[in-house]
Amino acid sequence: xxxxxxxxxxxxxxxxxxxxxxxxxxxxxxxxxxxxxxxxxxxxxxxxxxxxxxxxxxxxxxxxxxxxxxxxxxxxxxxxxxx
Amino acid sequence: xxxxxxxxxxxxxxxxxxxxxxxxxxxxxxxxxxxxxxxxxxxxxxxxxxxxxxxxxxxxxxxxxxxxxxxxxxxxxxxxxxx
Amino acid sequence: xxxxxxxxxxxxxxxxxxxxxxxxxxxxxxxxxxxxxxxxxxxxxxxxxxxxxxxxxxxxxxxxxxxxxxxxxxxxxxxxxxx
Amino acid sequence: xxxxxxxxxxxxxxxxxxxxxxxxxxxxxxxxxxxxxxxxxxxxxxxxxxxxxxxxxxxxxxxxxxxxxxxxxxxxxxxxxxx
Amino acid sequence: xxxxxxxxxxxxxxxxxxxxxxxxxxxxxxxxxxxxxxxxxxxxxxxxxxxxxxxxxxxxxxxxxxxxxxxxxxxxxxxxxxx
Amino acid sequence: xxxxxxxxxxxxxxxxxxxxxxxxxxxxxxxxxxxxxxxxxxxxxxxxxxxxxxxxxxxxxxxxxxxxxxxxxxxxxxxxxxx
Amino acid sequence: xxxxxxxxxxxxxxxxxxxxxxxxxxxxxxxxxxxxxxxxxxxxxxxxxxxxxxxxxxxxxxxxxxxxxxxxxxxxxxxxxxx
Amino acid sequence: xxxxxxxxxxxxxxxxxxxxxxxxxxxxxxxxxxxxxxxxxxxxxxxxxxxxxxxxxxxxxxxxxxxxxxxxxxxxxxxxxxx
Amino acid sequence: xxxxxxxxxxxxxxxxxxxxxxxxxxxxxxxxxxxxxxxxxxxxxxxxxxxxxxxxxxxxxxxxxxxxxxxxxxxxxxxxxxx
Amino acid sequence: xxxxxxxxxxxxxxxxxxxxxxxxxxxxxxxxxxxxxxxxxxxxxxxxxxxxxxxxxxxxxxxxxxxxxxxxxxxxxxxxxxx
Amino acid sequence: xxxxxxxxxxxxxxxxxxxxxxxxxxxxxxxxxxxxxxxxxxxxxxxxxxxxxxxxxxxxxxxxxxxxxxxxxxxxxxxxxxx
Amino acid sequence: xxxxxxxxxxxxxxxxxxxxxxxxxxxxxxxxxxxxxxxxxxxxxxxxxxxxxxxxxxxxxxxxxxxxxxxxxxxxxxxxxxx
Numbered sequence: 001x002x003x004x005x006x007x008x009x010x011x012x013x014x015x016x017x018x019x020x021x022x023x024x025x026x027x028x029x030x031x032x033x034x035x036x037x038x039x040x041x042x043x044x045x046x047x048x049x050x051x052x053x054x055x056x057x058x059x060x061x062x063x064x065x066x067x068x069x070x071x072x073x074x075x076x077x078x079x080x081x082x083x
Numbered sequence: 084x085x086x087x088x089x090x091x092x093x094x095x096x097x098x099x100x101x102x103x104x105x106x107x108x109x110x111x112x113x114x115x116x117x118x119x120x121x122x123x124x125x126x127x128x129x130x131x132x133x134x135x136x137x138x139x140x141x142x143x144x145x146x147x148x149x150x151x152x153x154x155x156x157x158x159x160x161x162x163x164x165x166x
Numbered sequence: 167x168x169x170x171x172x173x174x175x176x177x178x179x180x181x182x183x184x185x186x187x188x189x190x191x192x193x194x195x196x197x198x199x200x201x202x203x204x205x206x207x208x209x210x211x212x213x214x215x216x217x218x219x220x221x222x223x224x225x226x227x228x229x230x231x232x233x234x235x236x237x238x239x240x241x242x243x244x245x246x247x248x249x
Numbered sequence: 250x251x252x253x254x255x256x257x258x259x260x261x262x263x264x265x266x267x268x269x270x271x272x273x274x275x276x277x278x279x280x281x282x283x284x285x286x287x288x289x290x291x292x293x294x295x296x297x298x299x300x301x302x303x304x305x306x307x308x309x310x311x312x313x314x315x316x317x318x319x320x321x322x323x324x325x326x327x328x329x330x331x332x
Numbered sequence: 333x334x335x336x337x338x339x340x341x342x343x344x345x346x347x348x349x350x351x352x353x354x355x356x357x358x359x360x361x362x363x364x365x366x367x368x369x370x371x372x373x374x375x376x377x378x379x380x381x382x383x384x385x386x387x388x389x390x391x392x393x394x395x396x397x398x399x400x401x402x403x404x405x406x407x408x409x410x411x412x413x414x415x
Numbered sequence: 416x417x418x419x420x421x422x423x424x425x426x427x428x429x430x431x432x433x434x435x436x437x438x439x440x441x442x443x444x445x446x447x448x449x450x451x452x453x454x455x456x457x458x459x460x461x462x463x464x465x466x467x468x469x470x471x472x473x474x475x476x477x478x479x480x481x482x483x484x485x486x487x488x489x490x491x492x493x494x495x496x497x498x
Numbered sequence: 499x500x501x502x503x504x505x506x507x508x509x510x511x512x513x514x515x516x517x518x519x520x521x522x523x524x525x526x527x528x529x530x531x532x533x534x535x536x537x538x539x540x541x542x543x544x545x546x547x548x549x550x551x552x553x554x555x556x557x558x559x560x561x562x563x564x565x566x567x568x569x570x571x572x573x574x575x576x577x578x579x580x581x
Numbered sequence: 582x583x584x585x586x587x588x589x590x591x592x593x594x595x596x597x598x599x600x601x602x603x604x605x606x607x608x609x610x611x612x613x614x615x616x617x618x619x620x621x622x623x624x625x626x627x628x629x630x631x632x633x634x635x636x637x638x639x640x641x642x643x644x645x646x647x648x649x650x651x652x653x654x655x656x657x658x659x660x661x662x663x664x
Numbered sequence: 665x666x667x668x669x670x671x672x673x674x675x676x677x678x679x680x681x682x683x684x685x686x687x688x689x690x691x692x693x694x695x696x697x698x699x700x701x702x703x704x705x706x707x708x709x710x711x712x713x714x715x716x717x718x719x720x721x722x723x724x725x726x727x728x729x730x731x732x733x734x735x736x737x738x739x740x741x742x743x744x745x746x747x
Numbered sequence: 748x749x750x751x752x753x754x755x756x757x758x759x760x761x762x763x764x765x766x767x768x769x770x771x772x773x774x775x776x777x778x779x780x781x782x783x784x785x786x787x788x789x790x791x792x793x794x795x796x797x798x799x800x801x802x803x804x805x806x807x808x809x810x811x812x813x814x815x816x817x818x819x820x821x822x823x824x825x826x827x828x829x830x
Numbered sequence: 831x832x833x834x835x836x837x838x839x840x841x842x843x844x845x846x847x848x849x850x851x852x853x854x855x856x857x858x859x860x861x862x863x864x865x866x867x868x869x870x871x872x873x874x875x876x877x878x879x880x881x882x883x884x885x886x887x888x889x890x891x892x893x894x895x896x897x898x899x900x901x902x903x904x905x906x907x908x909x910x911x912x913x
Numbered sequence: 914x915x916x917x918x919x920x921x922x923x924x925x926x927x928x929x930x931x932x933x934x935x936x937x938x939x940x941x942x943x944x945x946x947x948x949x950x951x952x953x954x955x956x957x958x959x960x961x962x963x964x965x966x967x968x969x970x971x972x973x974x975x976x977x978x979x980x981x982x983x984x985x986x987x988x989x990x991x992x993x994x995x996x
Contacts, residue, residue, distance in 0.1 A: 012095060012135075012922035013095075013135065013922065014962065015150075015152055015154055015157055017157055017159070017163075027117070028953065028963075030921075030964075030966050030967070030968075034940070034950070034951035034953075037117070038117035040111065040117075040141065040143070042143070043145070045159060045160050045161055045162070046143060046144065046145050046159060046160075047143070047144045047148075047150055047157050047159040048141060048142070048143050048144075049097060049141065049142045049143075049144075049150075049152065050111075050140065050141040050142075051113075051135055051140045051141070051921075051922045052921055052922055052924065052926065052964055053113050053140045053921055053922075054113070054921050055113075056140075057921075057924075057963065057964045057966045057969075058953065058961060058962065058963040058964065059961070059962045059963075060953070060955070060959060060960070060961050060962075061959065061960045061961075061962075062956070062959050065960075067928075067960055067962075068152070068154040068157065069928055069962065069981065071928055071981035071982075071986075072981075073154075074928055074930055074960050074981065076930070076958060076959060076960040077958050077959075078958055079958070091196075091217075091218050091219055091220050091223075092178035092179070092217045092218055092219075094218065094223075096218065098233075098235055098237055098240055100240055100242070110200070120200070121200035123194065123200075123224065123226070125226070126228070128242060128243050128244055128245070129226060129227065129228050129242060129243075130226070130227045130231075130233055130240050130242040131224060131225070131226050131227075132180060132224065132225045132226075132227075132233075132235065133194075133223065133224040133225075134196075134218055134223045134224070135922075136196050136223045137196070138196075139223075151235065151237035151238075151240065152237075156237075178261060178301075179261075179301065181316075181318055181320055181323055183323055183325070183329075193283070203283065204283035206277065206283075206307065206309070208309070209311070211325060211326050211327055211328070212309060212310065212311050212325060212326075213309070213310045213314075213316055213323050213325040214307060214308070214309050214310075215263060215307065215308045215309075215310075215316075215318065216277075216306065216307040216308075217279075217301055217306045217307070219279050219306045220279070221279070222306075234318070234320040234323065239320075257362075257383075257384050257385055257386050257389075258344035258345065258383045258384055258385075259344065260384065260389075262384065264399075264401055264403055264406055266406055266408070276366070286366070287366035289360065289366075289390065289392070291392070292394070294408060294409050294410055294411070295392060295393065295394050295408060295409075296392070296393045296397075296399055296406050296408040297390060297391070297392050297393075298346060298390065298391045298392075298393075298399075298401065299360075299389065299390040299391075300362075300384055300389045300390070302362050302389045303362070304362075305389075317401065317403035317404075317406065318403075322403075344427060344467075345427075345467065347482075347484055347486055347489055349489055349491070349495075359449070369449070370449035372443065372449075372473065372475070374475070375477070377491060377492050377493055377494070378475060378476065378477050378491060378492075379475070379476045379480075379482055379489050379491040380473060380474070380475050380476075381429060381473065381474045381475075381476075381482075381484065382443075382472065382473040382474075383445075383467055383472045383473070385445050385472045386445070387445075388472075400484070400486040400489065405486075423528075423549075423550055423551055423552050423555075424510035424511065424549045424550055424551075426550065426555075428550065430565075430567055430569055430572055432572055432574070442532070452532070453532035455526070455532075455556065455558070457558070458560070460574060460575050460576055460577070461558060461559065461560050461574060461575075462558070462559045462563075462565055462572050462574040463556065463557070463558050463559075464512060464556065464557045464558075464559075464565075464567065465526075465555065465556040465557075466528075466550055466555045466556070468528050468555045469528070470528075471555075483567065483569035483570075483572065484569075488569075509593075509650075509651040509652065510593060510633075511593075511633065513648075513650055513652055513655055515655055515657070515661075525615070535615070536615035538609065538615075538639065538641070540641070541643070543657060543658050543659055543660070544641060544642065544643050544657060544658075545641070545642045545646075545648055545655050545657040546639060546640070546641050546642075547595060547639065547640045547641075547642075547648075547650065548609075548638065548639040548640075549611075549633055549638045549639070551611050551638045552611070553611075554638075566650070566652040566655065571652075589694075589715075589716055589717055589718050589721075590676035590677065590715045590716055590717075590799075592716065592721075594716065596731075596733055596735055596738055598738055598740065608698070618698070619698035621692065621698075621722065621724070623724070624726070626740060626741050626742055626743070627724060627725065627726050627740060627741075628724070628725045628729075628731055628738050628740040629722060629723070629724050629725075630678060630722065630723045630724075630725075630731075630733065631692075631721065631722040631723075632694075632716055632721045632722070634694050634721045635694070636694075637721075649733065649735035649736075649738065650735075654735075676759060676799075677759075677799065679814075679816055679818060679821055681821055681823070691781070701781070702781035704775065704781075704805065704807070706807070707809070709823060709824050709825055709826070710807060710808065710809050710823060710824075711807070711808045711812075711814055711821050711823040712805060712806070712807050712808075713761060713805065713806045713807075713808075713814075713816065714775075714804065714805040714806075715777075715799055715804045715805070717777050717804045718777070719777075720804075732816070732818040732821065737818075755860075755881075755882055755883055755884050755887075756842035756843065756881045756882055756883075756965075758882065758887075760882065762897075762899055762901055762904055764904055764906070764910075774864070784864065785864035787858065787864075787888065787890070789890070790892070792906060792907050792908055792909070793890060793891065793892050793906060793907075794890070794891045794895075794897055794904050794906040795888060795889070795890050795891075796844065796888065796889045796890075796891075796897075796899065797858075797887065797888040797889075798860075798882055798887045798888065800860050800887045801860070802860075803887075815899065815901035815902075815904065816901075820901075842925060842965075843925075843965065845980075845982055845984060845987055847987055847989070847993075857947070867947070868941075868947035870941065870947075870971065870973070872973070873975070875989060875990050875991055875992070876973060876974065876975050876989060876990075877973070877974045877978075877980055877987050877989040878971060878972070878973050878974075879927060879971065879972045879973075879974075879980075879982065880941075880970065880971040880972075881943075881965055881970045881971070883943050883970045884943070885943075886970075898982070898984040898987065903984075
């Protein structure tokens with residue numbers, strides 16, 4: 001009865017699960033000048049749910065993590081080895 | 084005020100079920116400066132339903148939990164061993 | 167002819183059925199400071215339908231209950247043993 | 250006023266059919282302080298259709314009843330014995 | 333070529349067909365204080381189409397009737413004996 | 416005024432076909448006090464298309480007629496004997 | 499390649515084809531007082547396309563005609579003898 | 582003015598193909614008083630695409646023509662002999 | 665991978681391909697008084713894409729042409745001989 | 748200005764691929780008086796993506812080209828020889 | 831689990847992949863006077879994602895490139911040789 | 914401000930995974946004059962999620978990367994060798 005992971009085009013947030021300790025989720029500002037406005041550090045297996053905001057228009061993920069996006073799951077920090 | 088009330092019920096929410104005692108759901112602020120604005124602690128098998136708010140744009144889950152999102156279920160605090 | 171429990175992503179309320187007496191449904195405030203703003207106690211087999219509001223952005227369920235959400239049914243207060 | 254009338258017809262509603270005399274449908278206020286604002290008593294086999302309103306954000310059903318919701322039918326006041 | 337009775341979630345009115353004379357359709361006010369604001373009496377086989385309004389947020393049906401709602405047909409005043 | 420005209424064409428309507436002469440379509444007011452605001456009489460086989468309006472929130476059909484609604488066809492004035 | 503006659507719930511006008519000369523399409527006003535505001539007479543096989551308007555909230559069809567509505571085709575002025 | 586332009590392109594239109602010379606497309610006004618505001622004459626095999634407008638709420642087609650509507654094709658000026 | 669020609673109900677423009685030289689696309693005004701506001705002449709095999717506008721609410725096509733509309737392709741200037 | 752930017756990206760566009768050198772894409776004005784406001788010339792195999800604008804409500808394509816529209820591909824400047 | 835390339839009618843940007851060095855993406859202004867407002871040059875295998883803007887209503891692609899549009903992929907600078 | 918926050922989460926975003934160190938994601942301004950407003954450099958296997966903003970209307974990707982768009986995955990910096 002679970003709502004399966006399909007048609008999530010309109011999801012207003014993304015999720016990141018750290019696959020190692022020390023994953024960095026680095027927010028980049030929306031403004032006229034683009035700069036880092038926040039770095040969230042995750043320990044292994046922590047999960048982070050986040051929205052784009054008035055202040056953040058770009059997010060860089062550094063380190064081994066599983067990123068849940070409308071395009072499917074994207075793995076950072078490693079070669080893709082999932083189907 | 085009717086219209087206002089309607090807005091609040093339209094905001095998507097996610098659900099967290101704690102799989103051990105001491106799960107932390109840590110809200111991160113939306114504002115110019117990103118800081119922790121609330122930590123909710125869950126005992127084992129408690130369920131938490133939460134919306135992103137005007138004040139919270141990111142949520143970190145620490146500890147063993149089952150997180151219900153539009154992308155499907157994400158397990159925090161442990162290696163994924165579900166299909 | 168019943169409308170079956172599918173595609174309920176947009177339902178603006180959730181339902182809780184208590185499976186024991188003494189289930190607590192604890193509302194957490196939306197505001198700048200997050201605090202408990204209401205605790206609803208349910209006896210066994212009572213059903214509660216509730217919306218997120220201008221005042222409530224998070225809800226914790228403590229005790230054995232069946233929670234009807236857009237993600238499906240979540241059981242609080244016990245190990246999941248349903249399909 | 251046309252537009253206003255349209256809003257009211259768009260608010261979702263749920264239905265309750267009493268399966269015994271003395272079913273209580275207890276409305277809980279939306280406001281800052283949560284309190285009971287109305288109790289509707291149903292005799293056996295009466296049906297009640299109700300909307301969430303500006304004043305009611307939660308509804309408790311006490312006694313044997315069949316509650317029609319977007320999640321399907323929920324039975325209050327008894328163990329579930331339907332498919 | 334008839335539009336069959338499916339997917340009527342968004343229908344902004346409900347219908348009641350009286351199955352006996354003396355069916356009461358009792359409107360309950362939306363306001364701060366909940367009180368009866370109108371009682372419509374139906375003779376056997378009369379049909380009533382009604383909307384929720386600025387003044388009516390709840391409707392009780394008393395007596396044998398067939399109620400057409402987005403959840404399907406609900407029979408008041410008798411045990412359900414339809415599929 | 417263009418926009419206004421568009422609103423009126425978007426309001427749903429229902430259709431009634433009289434199956435005998437003397438069918439009454441009785442409009443009930445939306446206002447604070449509910450009273451009859453119009454009675455339309457149909458001869459046999461006449462068809463009436465009508466919208467709910469700013470003034471009419473309920474409609475009673477008395478006499479043998481076929482009522483076309485989003486729930487399907489409802490027969491007034493007689494026992495249902497159609498599939 | 500024609501768009502077939504299905505799913506026409508949202509069509510903002512209806513069509514009438516006269517099946518005899520002297521079909522009357524009688525518009526009834528939307529206002530506080532309901533009165534006839536226009537009568538359109540059709541000769542046999544003429545077709546009339548019309549919208550509900552700021553001034554017309556009800557339409558009566560008298561005489562043999564084929565009425566195209568979101569509920570399908572309704573025949574006025576005669577017993578239904580179509581599938 | 583951009584927004585205005587967008588509105589006009591969203592208004593639905595219908596198409597008429599004349600099957601004989603001398604087909605009349607007669608626009609009836611939307612206003613308080615209903616009168617003819619335009620008659621378009623088509624020669625055989627000419628095609629006319631038209632919108633309902635602020636000024637036209639009804640359109641009568643007289644003569645042999647093929648009318649393309651959301652309900653399918655309607656033939657004026659002759660008995661229907663198409664599937 | 666082409667988007668096939670289906671479900672084009674919402675297309676905000678239509679297309680005309682001239683099948684002979686001298687096709688006329690004649691715009692008729694939206695205003696209070698209906699008059700011709702533009703005539704576009706097409707040579708054989710030229711294609712014209714056009715929107716209804718603030719000024720044009722009706723378009724007549726004279727001459728052999730293929731007209732692409734939400735109702736499918738309509739041929740002007742000749743008997744229909746396509747499927 | 749954000750909102751404005753969003754509007755512009757929502758306007759539909761069409762694509763033209765020139766199949767010979769010297770294809771002309773001729774924009775016709777939306778205004779009260781219809782005149783040519785721009786001619787874009789394409790060399791063979793160049794592709795042009797264009798929106799209807801506040802200033803352009805009609806576009807004529809002259810020369811051999813492949814025009815991508817919601818109705819499918821339309822070939823200008825030649826007889827259609829595609830399926 | 832990838833979201834496949836279907837139903838991209840509403841995508842508010844297009845993508846260009848250069849298949850040779852020196853591809854030009856030439857923006858044409860939206861304004862009253864149509865002129866080139868920007869030329870982006872791409873080296874081989876660079877990818878450009880772009881939106882129509884307040885300033886750009888037309889885009890010409892010159893050189894060998896693969897253009898991703900709601901109508902599918904269009905190849906500029908060469909004969910089409912893909913399915 | 915709630916409403917504002919909602920707008921920002923609705924803006925679509927794309928994802929880029931660097932397949933080598935030194936991938937450049939170069940934002941081009943939306944304004945009257947088009948110039949580079951930000952260059953984000955990615956190391957191998959880093960993932961970048963980004964929205965178009967009030968300031969950025971075009972994005973060039975230089976170097977080997979996997980770009981997730983509504984059109985599917987586009988590879989920059991190399992010949993396409995995926996299905």
